[in-house]
Amino acid sequence: MTEVPAPITPYVHREATLDFGGRRLTFATSLGLFSSHRVDVGSHLLLRTLEPLLEAREGLRLLDVGGGYGTLGVALATLPAVASAHLVDRDALALDFARANAHRNGVEARTTFGASLGLDGVPEAARYDLVVANVPGKAGDAVIASMLLDMLGVLDAGGLAAVVVIEPIRDLVAATLARPDVEVTLRRDTADYSVFHYRSADASTPRAVEGFASGLYDAGTLTFDDAGGESVTIDTVRGLPGYDRLDHTDLALMRRLPRVRAGTRVAISGAGQGVVAASVLRAQRDAHFLLVDRDLLALHATRRALLALGGDEERIETRHLGACDAASLHDAVADLVVATLHEDAGAAAVEAEYAALLGALAPGGRAVIAGGSTAITRLLARPLPASMTASRTRHRGTSILEVTRAA
Numbered sequence: 001m002t003e004v005p006a007p008i009t010p011y012v013h014r015e016a017t018l019d020f021g022g023r024r025l026t027f028a029t030s031l032g033l034f035s036s037h038r039v040d041v042g043s044h045l046l047l048r049t050l051e052p053l054l055e056a057r058e059g060l061r062l063l064d065v066g067g068g069y070g071t072l073g074v075a076l077a078t079l080p081a082v083a084s085a086h087l088v089d090r091d092a093l094a095l096d097f098a099r100a101n102a103h104r105n106g107v108e109a110r111t112t113f114g115a116s117l118g119l120d121g122v123p124e125a126a127r128y129d130l131v132v133a134n135v136p137g138k139a140g141d142a143v144i145a146s147m148l149l150d151m152l153g154v155l156d157a158g159g160l161a162a163v164v165v166i167e168p169i170r171d172l173v174a175a176t177l178a179r180p181d182v183e184v185t186l187r188r189d190t191a192d193y194s195v196f197h198y199r200s201a202d203a204s205t206p207r208a209v210e211g212f213a214s215g216l217y218d219a220g221t222l223t224f225d226d227a228g229g230e231s232v233t234i235d236t237v238r239g240l241p242g243y244d245r246l247d248h249t250d251l252a253l254m255r256r257l258p259r260v261r262a263g264t265r266v267a268i269s270g271a272g273q274g275v276v277a278a279s280v281l282r283a284q285r286d287a288h289f290l291l292v293d294r295d296l297l298a299l300h301a302t303r304r305a306l307l308a309l310g311g312d313e314e315r316i317e318t319r320h321l322g323a324c325d326a327a328s329l330h331d332a333v334a335d336l337v338v339a340t341l342h343e344d345a346g347a348a349a350v351e352a353e354y355a356a357l358l359g360a361l362a363p364g365g366r367a368v369i370a371g372g373s374t375a376i377t378r379l380l381a382r383p384l385p386a387s388m389t390a391s392r393t394r395h396r397g398t399s400i401l402e403v404t405r406a407a
Helices: 041-054 071-077 092-104 141-152 167-177 248-255 275-283 296-308 347-359 373-380
Strands: 014-020 023-029 060-065 082-089 111-115 128-134 155-166 182-189 193-200 218-225 231-237 265-269 288-293 316-320 334-340 361-371 388-395 398-405
Touching: 014 041, 014 071, 023 071, 023 092, 041 071, 041 128, 041 155, 041 182, 041 193, 060 071, 071 082, 071 092, 071 111, 071 128, 082 092, 092 111, 128 141, 141 155, 141 167, 141 193, 155 167, 167 182, 167 193, 231 275, 231 296, 248 275, 248 334, 248 361, 248 388, 248 398, 265 275, 265 347, 275 288, 275 296, 275 334, 288 296, 296 316, 334 347, 347 361, 347 373, 361 373, 373 388, 373 398
Parallel strands: 060 082, 060 128, 082 111, 128 155, 265 288, 265 334, 288 316, 334 361
Antiparallel strands: 014 023, 155 193, 182 193, 218 231, 361 398, 388 398
């Protein structure tokens, strides 16, 4: 899997501020990320409980799990107590913003970043003195419980885990931590949030088996008719749309797929559960796939679906891509580009993504791009190179923009 840095400028929504550690910190935010308007109340609460504990400490190694645009990890990295901070997230756009925010707050020299689904991407031997997380409330009970306990497995002796959770999952978190091998050292509740500090009551806690491989995210199976009308069944995951029924956008894309010939190079952006990729594979087993998504879970799910259907591992490349521009896919050459636009980040970001997708289109190739009516109308109004032409179709509320490039 390739991680590709890209500029965040088209994705910036606003600047959020945070007063912490005697400094005013600033964070660039994006509409496509959690708490895009301001630093969330839960993060404020967790940071307030940690600051006094760290006043007399030094040389701490910090891990921020699901760090978003860097609120917790970057803020804590500004304290003299923290020698290094590693921020992980499954969203490549979040990692792009976290890097930028580490730079703007002067802590880029002691911060590192990594793509990770939960703690799956954290090196097995890595150990930290402090692990923090703003736990996602909609991740599902099994994922939340696993995340809380896995955090213990990366703590060094005497290390501390500290999380903030929203009220609807506070009882789940309390029950998960109510174990003889876990010591809760602080619990602070407000009407809407709870903070828990906890550590291992044993000498050490072993790391769990990788969550995705163990089936932690699995939702079941989905059976659908591919573009050729044949029945296909894939395993699906919770945390992505379409885990229990065929997504109407995937259906619209499949209906517009051109004939796929042997050796066709296919780039699929917004891979989702893998429905479109599976349909392409069933049409042509010799196709070469480039799977592009900002969500690591989608890349894992789609790759697994292709392999389960007999896809050749050597013909499947994944690329974890967040912010992008016209140069982001400059090294990709695709005869067929199939994409679902990420519209949650705003119009400028959609235009940047569109430019990247067209940049991957080979001579004689076609792009089939799904999006909302407003987004597609804006893209149609953009001038194209002389070698490209565009047209539009609609299917059950989904607009499909098709761009062809002359051979």
